[in-house]
Amino acid sequence: MFNKIWKNKEDEPSSPLVYTKEEIMRNPIPKHVAIIMDGNGRWAKKRALPRAAGHYEGMQVVRKITRFANELGIKILSLYAFSTENWKRPKSEVDYLMKLPEQFLTTFLPELAEENVNVRVIGHIEQLPEHTRRAVERAIHETKENTGLILNFALNYGSRAEITYAVQQIAKEVQKGRLSPEQITEELVSSYLMTKDLTDPDLLIRTSGEIRLSNFMLWQLAYTEFWFTDVLWPDFTEQHLLEAIAAFQKRNRRFGGV
Numbered sequence: 697m698f699n700k701i702w703k704n705k706e707d708e709p710s711s712p713l714v715y716t717k718e719e720i721m722r723n724p725i726p727k728h729v730a731i732i733m734d735g736n737g738r739w740a741k742k743r744a745l746p747r748a749a750g751h752y753e754g755m756q757v758v759r760k761i762t763r764f765a766n767e768l769g770i771k772i773l774s775l776y777a778f779s780t781e782n783w784k785r786p787k788s789e790v791d792y793l794m795k796l797p798e799q800f801l802t803t804f805l806p807e808l809a810e811e812n813v814n815v816r817v818i819g820h821i822e823q824l825p826e827h828t829r830r831a832v833e834r835a836i837h838e839t840k841e842n843t844g845l846i847l848n849f850a851l852n853y854g855s856r857a858e859i860t861y862a863v864q865q866i867a868k869e870v871q872k873g874r875l876s877p878e879q880i881t882e883e884l885v886s887s888y889l890m891t892k893d894l895t896d897p898d899l900l901i902r903t904s905g906e907i908r909l910s911n912f913m914l915w916q917l918a919y920t921e922f923w924f925t926d927v928l929w930p931d932f933t934e935q936h937l938l939e940a941i942a943a944f945q946k947r948n949r950r951f952g953g954v
């Protein structure tokens with residue numbers, strides 16, 4: 697295996713450094729954390745379990761990390777749950793994945809509401825099975841007045857498609873004479889994206905050792921700190937989130953000066 701530019705977290709004993717919530721909360725907390733939740737299939741394979749077991753375990757981690765992010769004072773947590781490329785997976789796996797939003801919400805929506813969490817979704821949910829879309833729309837409706845953590849699921853989402861659709865919409869406005877080319881600024885483009893009501897991610901976390909963006913929030917991540925870990929998503933813990941935020945805080949210490 698080639699020598700990686702960052703430490704392998706998965707094979708080493710747990711990091712000698714242990715961070716506490718109190719210690720991390722003494723420094724600025726990233727307002728928007730985005731996570732590419734990778735490694736569920738590999739986690740199952742390592743245990744000779746079906747891939748569905750990895751997805752199920754990954755869903756339990758979503759609940760745990762959502763609760764902890766809310767405690768830390770993170771304002772927005774974006775989770776890449778299903779990309780437009782995921783449709784290429786075996787039908788049985790896609791069918792299972794499409795049941796997870798209902799399962800998650802049936803089990804945890806009362807708790808999310810209790811914790812004042814505001815559920816949102818970016819992506820083309822109109823292309824999801826009816827039962828999946830209904831569960832998601834109900835969660836969005838039932839939590840829309842909540843003012844706590846914004847839990848933003850990326851479902852059937854692809855960044856290039858999002859940007860292309862925005863360009864098409866802007867071109868139509870120019871064609872109708874409602875916009876001039878000079879009015880097309882970065883702010884205007886951002887206002888045509890699905891994330892128009894959200895600030896850009898301050899910290900991106902990707903698990904399972906993959907070092908790529910996989911067509912996730914390409915425009916929005918322009919100035920985001922990236923933190924990669926070999927840890928597989930089902931093994932991701934509050935301590936790993938603290939480690940990622942500690943790295944974010946170390947990198948942003950320079951903000952005070954040159």
Ligand SMILES: CCc1cc(N2CCCCCC2)n2ncc(-c3ccc(F)cc3)c2n1
Pocket residue numbers: 733736751752754755758776777778793794796797798800801815817831832835849851929
């Ligand atoms: C539709 C694919 C999918 C996969 C999935 N996994 C599987 C892959 C990633 C690891 C996490 C568990 N989760 N976990 C929660 C949701 C969810 C989505 C929307 C919502 F409103 C509430 C919950 C979810 N959705």
